[in-house]
Amino acid sequence: MSTILILEQVLNGLQFGVMLFLMAAGLTLIFGVMGLINLAHGSLYMVGAFAAAAVAGLTGSFVLALIAALAAAALAGAVIEIAVIRRLYNSDHLDQVLATFALILIFSEGTRWVFGSFPLFLDIPAALSGPVTLPGGIQYPLYRLTLIGAGLLVALGLWLLIERTRIGIQIRAGENDREMIAALGVDISKLYTLVFALGAALAGLAGALVGAIQSVQVGMGEPVLILAFVVIVIGGIGSIKGAFVGALLVGLTDTLVGIFLPEVLKLFMDAAPATSAGSSIASMSIYILMSLVLIWRPSGLFGARS
Amino acid sequence: MTRETLFNAALLLGLIAVPAWAVLADEPFTITLATRAVILALAAAGLNIALGIGGLVSLGHAVFFGIGGYAMGILAHHAQSYTNLMDWPFVIPGTKFMPVIWLVAIVTSALAALVIGILSLRTTGAYFIMITLAFGQMFFYFAISWSAYGGEDGMSIYVRNSFPGLNTLVPIQFYGLCLAMLVLVLIFSARLRRAPFGLALNAARQVPARLEAVGMDPTRLKLVAFVISGVITGLAGALFADLNRFVSPSMFSWQFSGEIMILVILGGVGRLFGPVAGAVTFVALEHFLGGITEFWHIILGLLLLAVVLFARGGITGLIAGKEVRHD
Amino acid sequence: MTETILATKGITKNFGALRASHDISIDLRAGEIHAIIGPNGAGKSTLIGQICGSLTPDAGRVELLGRDVTDLSTDQRARAGLGRTFQISALAMEDTVLENATLGALGASGPPWRFWASALGDKSLRDKAEAALERVGLAEARAKRCSDLSHGQRRQLEVAVALTLNPKAFVMDEPMAGLGAAGSKELTTFLDTLRHEAPILLVEHDMDAVFALADRISVLVYGEVIATGTVDEIRNDPRVREAYLGESA
Numbered sequence: 001m002s003t004i005l006i007l008e009q010v011l012n013g014l015q016f017g018v019m020l021f022l023m024a025a026g027l028t029l030i031f032g033v034m035g036l037i038n039l040a041h042g043s044l045y046m047v048g049a050f051a052a053a054a055v056a057g058l059t060g061s062f063v064l065a066l067i068a069a070l071a072a073a074a075l076a077g078a079v080i081e082i083a084v085i086r087r088l089y090n091s092d093h094l095d096q097v098l099a100t101f102a103l104i105l106i107f108s109e110g111t112r113w114v115f116g117s118f119p120l121f122l123d124i125p126a127a128l129s130g131p132v133t134l135p136g137g138i139q140y141p142l143y144r145l146t147l148i149g150a151g152l153l154v155a156l157g158l159w160l161l162i163e164r165t166r167i168g169i170q171i172r173a174g175e176n177d178r179e180m181i182a183a184l185g186v187d188i189s190k191l192y193t194l195v196f197a198l199g200a201a202l203a204g205l206a207g208a209l210v211g212a213i214q215s216v217q218v219g220m221g222e223p224v225l226i227l228a229f230v231v232i233v234i235g236g237i238g239s240i241k242g243a244f245v246g247a248l249l250v251g252l253t254d255t256l257v258g259i260f261l262p263e264v265l266k267l268f269m270d271a272a273p274a275t276s277a278g279s280s281i282a283s284m285s286i287y288i289l290m291s292l293v294l295i296w297r298p299s300g301l302f303g304a305r306s
Numbered sequence: 307m308t309r310e311t312l313f314n315a316a317l318l319l320g321l322i323a324v325p326a327w328a329v330l331a332d333e334p335f336t337i338t339l340a341t342r343a344v345i346l347a348l349a350a351a352g353l354n355i356a357l358g359i360g361g362l363v364s365l366g367h368a369v370f371f372g373i374g375g376y377a378m379g380i381l382a383h384h385a386q387s388y389t390n391l392m393d394w395p396f397v398i399p400g401t402k403f404m405p406v407i408w409l410v411a412i413v414t415s416a417l418a419a420l421v422i423g424i425l426s427l428r429t430t431g432a433y434f435i436m437i438t439l440a441f442g443q444m445f446f447y448f449a450i451s452w453s454a455y456g457g458e459d460g461m462s463i464y465v466r467n468s469f470p471g472l473n474t475l476v477p478i479q480f481y482g483l484c485l486a487m488l489v490l491v492l493i494f495s496a497r498l499r500r501a502p503f504g505l506a507l508n509a510a511r512q513v514p515a516r517l518e519a520v521g522m523d524p525t526r527l528k529l530v531a532f533v534i535s536g537v538i539t540g541l542a543g544a545l546f547a548d549l550n551r552f553v554s555p556s557m558f559s560w561q562f563s564g565e566i567m568i569l570v571i572l573g574g575v576g577r578l579f580g581p582v583a584g585a586v587t588f589v590a591l592e593h594f595l596g597g598i599t600e601f602w603h604i605i606l607g608l609l610l611l612a613v614v615l616f617a618r619g620g621i622t623g624l625i626a627g628k629e630v631r632h633d
Numbered sequence: 634m635t636e637t638i639l640a641t642k643g644i645t646k647n648f649g650a651l652r653a654s655h656d657i658s659i660d661l662r663a664g665e666i667h668a669i670i671g672p673n674g675a676g677k678s679t680l681i682g683q684i685c686g687s688l689t690p691d692a693g694r695v696e697l698l699g700r701d702v703t704d705l706s707t708d709q710r711a712r713a714g715l716g717r718t719f720q721i722s723a724l725a726m727e728d729t730v731l732e733n734a735t736l737g738a739l740g741a742s743g744p745p746w747r748f749w750a751s752a753l754g755d756k757s758l759r760d761k762a763e764a765a766l767e768r769v770g771l772a773e774a775r776a777k778r779c780s781d782l783s784h785g786q787r788r789q790l791e792v793a794v795a796l797t798l799n800p801k802a803f804v805m806d807e808p809m810a811g812l813g814a815a816g817s818k819e820l821t822t823f824l825d826t827l828r829h830e831a832p833i834l835l836v837e838h839d840m841d842a843v844f845a846l847a848d849r850i851s852v853l854v855y856g857e858v859i860a861t862g863t864v865d866e867i868r869n870d871p872r873v874r875e876a877y878l879g880e881s882a
Binding site for chain 3: 494497498500501502503504505506508509512513515516517518519520521522523527530
């Protein structure tokens with residue numbers, strides 16, 4: 001197996017990882033600030049992807065599609081926050097799970113109703129299509145490289161937002177002490193809507209960006225949502241840094257084990273069973289990773305120690 | 307008699323009367339629907355022990371349902387193809403005999419629940435929910451990649467498995483078997499919640515610190531509850547597979563985990579007959595609303611939202627009053 | 634010399650830079666009430682946590698009946714004979730008074746792996762629970778749901794649950810907290826007789842109760858025991874007067 005192939009897979013893992021980060025960051029932010037576990041986050045991912053596919057279909061512009069994805073997801077986020085979610089901040093996790101599960105049902109069936117059951121396709125913009133040659137002679141799709149860059153850029157922006165701005169200070173204060181920031185005159189319900197919409201926009205962005213390399217269909221959000229949960233469990237709930245590290249770990253593990261494990265097994269057994277056993281085990285690899293983290297540090301790599 | 311007891315009695319009576327009517331009126335489909343409701347109630351009764359008494363919000367109970375289903379599918383698959391499950395070091399043949407299938411379903415779900423429980427119970431709250439959900443997804447993907455047993459397509463079984471003294475191919479006889487199982491589990495649940503274990507588990511949900519202070523380990527109690535819960539849901543999975551004569555990875559799906567939980571909530575968390583009320587309602591909605599529109603999940607979603615936001619006790623709570631009775 | 638039932642041997646606990654417990658050695662002897670007093674933030678809760686097992690000391694050990702229990706978990710220590718009451722009532726609010734008391738009896742009777750016969754139908758459990766309720770004066774309220782109890786009744790139930798364990802030593806975290814004058818007096822009378830069944834380590838803010846009950850008092854300030862002695866010795870100890878009243882020694 002060549003170094004080029006390995007590097008290519010590492011890049012694939014990174015690309016997958018940064019997209020997971022966009023999902024996990026919103027989830028962990030919403031949990032950290034409002035204490036809410038949001039199963040409908042995957043629906044917002046789907047909303048972003050559908051909005052992008054629809055707008056790209058109408059206008060042919062990828063930039064407009066991305067803007068539409070951000071706007072639609074943020075709007076959907078703000079609407080459900082105001083209509084449903086804010087009634088759940090003081091409820092127990094069971095109620096939050098049920099209500100947001102109900103939102104999944106409504107979003108998924110509603111989308112199927114509007115767009116039908118067939119997948120939509122979102123094309124990679126011409127300027128970003130085709131491979132580029134990286135140092136070392138690796139041919140790699142430009143679009144995927146752009147995704148890595150975009151994901152890292154968003155991560156940086158999020159870090160700056162939280163560490164360096166007024167809103168960030170309020171968000172961090174909100175994680176620690178709800179009453180305190182209310183007492184300081186911050187409009188807490190506006191802040192919560194804002195944080196929720198921000199998380200939603202990140203999910204929508206991820207949906208749109210990934211939608212161009214996969215098909216856009218109902219139910220696309222939940223598998224990603226569950227992976228984002230795995231990321232959060234590994235990284236530690238409420239920690240953006242944990243989400244970042246966890247997302248990269250999960251992205252790389254999933255990609256690399258899936259490619260290399262069958263190859264490794266072939267050294268010990270016949271090709272056919274090695275491939276099937278390898279892919280079975282690889283499908284479980286990130287959950288095994290999660291289990292190991294749970295045994296080692298139950299509150300995650302960067303979680304507050306319980 | 308309290309209103310809840312009356313309501314429960316009415317439910318049970320309905321589960322006997324409706325299929326009896328269906329036999330007389332020659333409506334086999336109604337019996338199939340009722341069987342589906344009873345098996346789903348059994349799955350939810352399993353979850354109700356972990357969730358209702360122990361407060362464990364498990365979003366991964368489809369794991370056990372799927373394991374029960376695959377226990378049936380794998381054993382019956384080998385029996386109908388006259389192959390062995392294993393030739394070495396022991397010869398293990400397949401079987402079409404329900405009691406053996408159930409035993410295998412029970413043992414394998416118990417093992418899975420033990421491992422998942424030990425890992426998940428290292429944490430609490432939101433973590434627990436996410437982790438059980440994740441393990442469910444792990445089993446789902448594993449089933450998809452397990453090409454020896456149908457992979458993504460699942461497996462069909464030609465003839466329903468057998469039970470001594472019954473002809474399980476006759477719908478009402480299979481229904482009777484499932485109903486008997488449900489009643490046994492409900493009796494067990496009723497005893498359990500009054501037994502020392504149930505008393506302690508109920509307290510472990512409310513005040514774990516108190517339980518430790520009187521010398522009991524709340525986590526261990528919850529683990530045992532999780533295993534019991536998983537076993538019952540696993541048994542339901544084996545029956546469900548036999549009802550459809552088909553197993554597929556969708557039995558492991560997160561949607562199904564969510565559905566089992568919806569059954570418990572619709573009916574009323576922690577209520578003895580809550581899972582039954584929930585399952586009957588769910589199957590009725592699915593049948594009637596599903597006949598009107600293929601988008602009936604929207605209505606289900608709205609209904610669920612309404613229950614969560616406005617009717618905390620579920621159906622049982624609406625009919626029999628808010629408080630869970632103690633005597 | 635009377636037998637030592639419970640003792641800490643030089644336990645130390647730091648939370649980052651905060652020295653919550655520093656080299657604390659106290660003991661509880663058969664038949665006595667040993668009160669721990671100290672200003673807020675002196676580290677009383679941390680000390681109780683380490684004695685009961687919810688916190689692990691960084692150094693030192695905890696001994697119960699001469700046996701090192703430092704590595705035992707909270708529930709193991711309870712089974713070994715430590716009966717505690719909580720500062721903020723820790724009761725199963727949805728359950729009845731009798732069910733709460735039965736829980737204690739159940740804990741004392743061995744592991745709860747009984748899935749069929751009713752707990753309240755078990756005569757030995759029930760007798761034990763009812764006897765404890767009788768003693769704290771809650772027998773009349775046995776069928777009440779815990780959430781319907783008054784604050785004072787909850788405090789009584791806290792003590793009753795600990796009684797059902799038949800512990801070798803009691804650790805009581807502010808049992809008088811929130812009780813009125815009459816309630817405090819009643820509980821004081823009760824604890825006065827209880828000490829002969831098992832000694833009591835008593836953390837309490839109510840100084841009248843402490844001075845009325847304690848055989849010995851230890852004063853905890855900034856995580857250190859600055860004095861241990863009889864009521865009179867403590868009253869006249871200059872270091873205690875300094876800590877409490879700001880008088881210079």
